[in-house]
Amino acid sequence: MIRVRLFARCRELAGTAQLEISLAPGATVRDVKAHLIARFPDLAGLASTLAAAVNSEYADEEQVVNPGDEVAFIPPVSGGSGKWKCFVW
Amino acid sequence: MEVFRVVTEPIRPDALADIVADVTDGAVVTFCGVVRNHSGDNATAYLEYEAYPEMAEKVLADLGKEAQSRWPIGKVSVLHRTGRLEIGETAVLIAVASPHRKEAFEACSYLMDRIKEAVPIWKKEIGANGEYWVEGPEPARGTAPA
Secondary structure (H helix, E strand, C coil): EEEEEEHHHHHHCCHHHHHHHEECCCCCCHHHHHHHHCCCHHHHHCCCHCCCEEEEEEEECCCCCCCEEEEEEEECCCCCCCCCCCCCH | CCCCEEECCCCCCCCHHHCCCCCCCCCCEEEEEEECCCCCCEEEEEEEEECCCCHHHHHHHHHHHHHHHHHCCEEEEEEEEEEEEECCCCCEEEEEECCCHHHHHHHHHHHHHHHHHHCCCCEEHHHHHEEEEECCCCCCCCCCCC
C-alpha cells in the first residue's frame, strides 16, 4: 500500500487528510496523482499547482513509488519575494 | 546544536538566541514573523497554520545548510508554529549567528524568503470576508542544489 497525505486546500477539497492506495508495480507519482483526481474530482482544478513529495523529499512526477512509501501532495505555499529565482531548482 | 522545529505552543522572541550564539560570533540576528491584523484591505481576525511537520522540519534544516553554504555564518535555527494564531503572536522565528553582522542579516532575510517558497506550511486567513488559504503563484519548490 502507498500512503497518500493531503494538506491545506487540497485536504479540504478531498475531505480527508490521508488515504491508502494500491497501484501496479512501477507506478509513478503521476499515477498516484491521477488516481487521486479520479477519486476526488474536486482536486482537478488544483492539480497543476500541486508539488509532490515521496517520503518527505520533493519528487518529480516520473518518480517511481513503492509499497510502504508516503506520497504527499503539496499545494503552493505562500511564496517568496521572487528575488532568488536565479538558482536552478 | 541547531534547532529546526514545528511547534504548537507560543514562541518567545528570544527562544533561539542562546542556541545559535557562539564565542566566535559577534552577531546574532533574529527575525520574528508576527500575525498582523490585515491582509491588503481586509481585516484579519486570526490565522490558522497547517504543516506537514516531518517534511517541514527536514526542509528547514536543509535551508539552514543552504544558507551556510552561501554565507560565512555560524549556527542557524528556526521555529515555526502551527494551529490557531491570534494577532500579534509569533508564527516563525529565525536566528542566525555570524562573526560579523552583514552576513547574519543577509542570511536571515534569505531564509525567510526560502521558507515561504519551500517549506510545506500553509496559512489560512480568517476575517470578516470569510476564510481562504494563502497560496503563492507557483508550485512549492525544493531545496536549491549545494
